[in-house]
Amino acid sequence: YVPFDGIEINDPSVLTLTCIAEGFYPSNITLSWALSVQEVPHSREQTPVTLLQDGTYNISSTLQVNDSLWSPEVEIGCEANHSSMTQPLMKKIRKRGK
Incomplete structure (x- = not known):
């Protein structure tokens, strides 16, 4: 089960996406992120397995x-x-157009 927990907006200039496997x-599991355009600057963080x-x-x-x-x-x-x-x-997500 791997849903996106959604998009969290604390700083409107930075979007935080959360992926949860439960x-x-x-x-033993591997979670990884894939971007269709690698030039998009990003940072990632993973919690330990609980x-x-x-x-x-x-x-x-x-x-x-x-x-x-x-x-x-x-x-x-x-x-x-x-x-x-x-x-x-x-599981994939796209930003909604403006």
């Missing part, structure tokens, strides 16, 4: 993108790769 087992009470795990990763440099034609994706899946799972 309810997976075993704990053990939940039900014995499964969760993890989150955030990506910060400068609002003025993320145009509607640029697609950003979060990919989860886990041993329980036959192929990685990718």
Whole structure:
């Protein structure tokens, strides 16, 4: 399960995207970000894997993108790769046009 938690706007010039993977087992997982245009400046941060009470795990990763440099034609994706899946799972998002 790899949803985008949404876009958080604390500083209107920087958008923060959060990708969450939860309810997976075993704990080894890779979350990565893909940008359709690599020239978009960004920074990323990932939390450590957390053990939940039900014995499964969760993890989150955030990506910060400068609002003025993320145009509607640029697609950003979060990919989860886990041993329980036959192929990685990718969720993508585009900025809405103005």
